[in-house]
Amino acid sequence: MENQEQCALSERCVDRSSLVSEDGTNLKSVLCQRCGSKVLCPGMAAFAEKELFLPSMRKKTTITQSEGSMDGDTLTAHWLVDDMYTFENVGFTKDVGRIKYLICADCEIGPIGWHCLDDKKSFYVALERVDHV
Amino acid sequence: MDSRYEIQRRPGGGGSANASPAMGAQSRRRKMPPRPADYKLQIIIIGSRGVGKTSLMERFTDDTFCEACKSTVGVDFKIKTVELRGKKVRLQIWDTAGQERFNSITSAYYRGAKGIVLVYDITKQETFDDLPKWMKMIDKYASEEAELLLVGNKLDCETDRIISKQTAERFVSRISGMRFCEASAKDNFNVEECFLKLVDDILAKMPLEIPNKDISNSILSLQPEPEVPPDLNPPRTRCC
Numbered sequence: 001m002e003n004q005e006q007c008a009l010s011e012r013c014v015d016r017s018s019l020v021s022e023d024g025t026n027l028k029s030v031l032c033q034r035c036g037s038k039v040l041c042p043g044m045a046a047f048a049e050k051e052l053f054l055p056s057m058r059k060k061t062t063i064t065q066s067e068g069s070m071d072g073d074t075l076t077a078h079w080l081v082d083d084m085y086t087f088e089n090v091g092f093t094k095d096v097g098r099i100k101y102l103i104c105a106d107c108e109i110g111p112i113g114w115h116c117l118d119d120k121k122s123f124y125v126a127l128e129r130v131d132h133v
Numbered sequence: 134m135d136s137r138y139e140i141q142r143r144p145g146g147g148g149s150a151n152a153s154p155a156m157g158a159q160s161r162r163r164k165m166p167p168r169p170a171d172y173k174l175q176i177i178i179i180g181s182r183g184v185g186k187t188s189l190m191e192r193f194t195d196d197t198f199c200e201a202c203k204s205t206v207g208v209d210f211k212i213k214t215v216e217l218r219g220k221k222v223r224l225q226i227w228d229t230a231g232q233e234r235f236n237s238i239t240s241a242y243y244r245g246a247k248g249i250v251l252v253y254d255i256t257k258q259e260t261f262d263d264l265p266k267w268m269k270m271i272d273k274y275a276s277e278e279a280e281l282l283l284v285g286n287k288l289d290c291e292t293d294r295i296i297s298k299q300t301a302e303r304f305v306s307r308i309s310g311m312r313f314c315e316a317s318a319k320d321n322f323n324v325e326e327c328f329l330k331l332v333d334d335i336l337a338k339m340p341l342e343i344p345n346k347d348i349s350n351s352i353l354s355l356q357p358e359p360e361v362p363p364d365l366n367p368p369r370t371r372c373c
Contacts, residue, residue, distance in 0.1 A: 038214075084212055085173050085223045091211040105211045 180252030188318035
C-alpha cells in the first residue's frame, strides 16, 4: 500500500490511515485546532510529503520544546491543494521573502500552512497543525 | 510585477501534474473533485488610516497568533466561504492597511473587486471628509459593476461620535447603489451582517440559474485581464 510507504517515511504515522483516503485525499474535514473554523472540506486536498519549516504557533515568550528547533518545526506531512479557492476559510500572511504563511481565517492562529510565490499551484497545510473531524 | 497582483490574478483552473514538488501526490491530484464553490468574489476594504479596516477583516488576537508573523508580517488577505441564496460563495477579502495614501493603492486592487467596502471612523471628521477622494479612486479604477458599501466603524465609541448617521446617509444617498451601515469591529457588531448584505447585492446582479456549470466557471474565473491604462477607462459619474 502506498499509504504505508508514506507512513514509514514520515515522522508520525499515528492515525494516518484514518485521515488519508485510498486515493490519497483527506477523509475528514480539516479544522482550526483553536476555534474549529473549517479550512478544507473532505476530499479536497491531496496528502503530500515535503519538508517545510513553519514558525512556532506559540508566542516566542512561551518556552516550548519542539523537535530540536527553537522557533518552529520542520514538518513533512501536509494537505496539498492547487487552488486557493479550494479552501473553505484560510488567511494568508504578507510575504516573508517568497513565502506566504497560511493562518486560520477566523482566529488567526498559525502558521498552519505554507505557500511559495514561486509555485502558484501549491498550498500546503500541515497535518500536525490542524484538527481532523 | 507585484506579487500581490500575481497571486490575485492567478487563473483558478486545474492543476498541471508537474507543478507539484511533492512525491506521490501527482497522480492523485487528477482524481480530486471539482471546485466546490459556486462563485468566487473579490472584496477590498479601503478607507483612511486608523478607521479600523484591518479590524473589520481580522479579529485581533495578539496572544494567539505567532508573534513574529503578526507584528512584522500581518495578514494579507483571506479566503472566506459564505452561503447565500443557496449558493456557496468564496470571498477573497483584501485589506489595504498601510497603503492609505489615496494614490498608493494600486489599481490592480480595485480592478478585480466585485465589492468595495469603504470605511470611515464615526469619531473622526477627517476620515469622513476623505470619502469623496476615495470615491474618485473608485470611479477611476474600479469596475462600474462593483457593489459599494460604506461602513461607519467604531460604533463602540458612541460617546465620541462626530459623524451622525443622518450625515452619512445624506452622503450615501448621492451615490447610486451604495449601501451604508454602522458597525463595531471591536465588538464584532454588525460586521458580518454588513458583509453578507454586500455579497447578497453582488449575487443579485448575477444570473442565478446557470444550467451549465462550466459556463458559470468560465465567467467567474479570475483570468488575467488585458492591461488597460487607467486613462482609457471613462470616469464614472456615480460620485458628486
